[in-house]
Amino acid sequence: MLRLDRVSKRYAQGHTALQGISLELEPGSMHFLTGHSGAGKSTLLKLATAMERPSGGRIFFGDQEITRIPRRRVPHLRRAIGTVFQDHKLLYDRTVHENVALALRVANFPRNRIHGRVQAVLTKVGLEGHQNKLPITLSGGEQQRVAIARALVNKPDLLLADEPTGNLDQELADEIMDLFYEFHQFGMTVLVATHDLTQPNRLDLPQIRLQQGQMAA
Numbered sequence: 001m002l003r004l005d006r007v008s009k010r011y012a013q014g015h016t017a018l019q020g021i022s023l024e025l026e027p028g029s030m031h032f033l034t035g036h037s038g039a040g041k042s043t044l045l046k047l048a049t050a051m052e053r054p055s056g057g058r059i060f061f062g063d064q065e066i067t068r069i070p071r072r073r074v075p076h077l078r079r080a081i082g083t084v085f086q087d088h089k090l091l092y093d094r095t096v097h098e099n100v101a102l103a104l105r106v107a108n109f110p111r112n113r114i115h116g117r118v119q120a121v122l123t124k125v126g127l128e129g130h131q132n133k134l135p136i137t138l139s140g141g142e143q144q145r146v147a148i149a150r151a152l153v154n155k156p157d158l159l160l161a162d163e164p165t166g167n168l169d170q171e172l173a174d175e176i177m178d179l180f181y182e183f184h185q186f187g188m189t190v191l192v193a194t195h196d197l198t199q200p201n202r203l204d205l206p207q208i209r210l211q212q213g214q215m216a217a
């Protein structure tokens with residue numbers, strides 16, 4: 001599904017964020033990406049979505065080489081890869097429904113099917129009944145669910161999450177991780193970057209551990 005082959009990333013300021021990273025996510029697998037602050041977790045996720053380009057090595061998503069796709073193909077790639085970030089980047093002047101529907105609109109999804117698809121995904125993440133609310137009126141955990149719904153509404157093959165529970169207490173964090181686990185059980189490939197080392201143990205899932213930009217032993 002996602003394969004990195006000896007990937008490195010050196011930022012313009014000269015800092016090496018990743019070095020010699022090779023890994024493969026099998027379709028339907030779920031992994032946690034762990035490591036200290038600055039280990040390179042966010043950088044790895046940004047490379048996988050072509051938000052950043054690697055300085056060396058190659059990245060494949062299915063049979064596409066991400067490192068070679070032309071800029072005009074990047075939006076297409078991003079629809080196949082759902083992303084969730086800690087600061088959910090919701091539009092606070094739009095309703096929950098509109099936040100999620102926007103992801104379908106930009107993908108030219110048929111207009112007459114948008115409402116049904118949005119309702120279905122909001123139900124899936126436990127937000128039925130909240131569709132007409134503004135995000136600011138929701139709790140942190142609920143806002144994160146809106147972001148998850150938005151990431152899922154295009155039915156991506158791969159879900160990448162970067163510290164999706166960073167601002168939540170343990171109980172809410174567990175609930176969000178359980179939701180990702182459920183998607184994985186339904187066949188989605190999932191990679192979650194987290195500081196929270198309780199999660200891989202709690203869910204009995206493998207970790208990809210980064211240490212100063214390299215794969216830890």
Ligand SMILES: Nc1ncnc2c1ncn2[C@@H]1O[C@H](COP(=O)(O)OP(=O)(O)OP(=O)(O)O)[C@@H](O)[C@H]1O
Pocket residue numbers: 011012013015016017035036037038039040041042043044
């Ligand atoms: N845009 C950038 N320009 C220069 N250096 C950067 C940039 N983004 C990240 N870095 C550096 O690359 C290294 C890896 O950062 P990255 O954000 O990938 O780590 P992380 O493991 O996600 O950390 P955290 O858990 O704190 O988010 C850090 O030393 C960071 O300072």
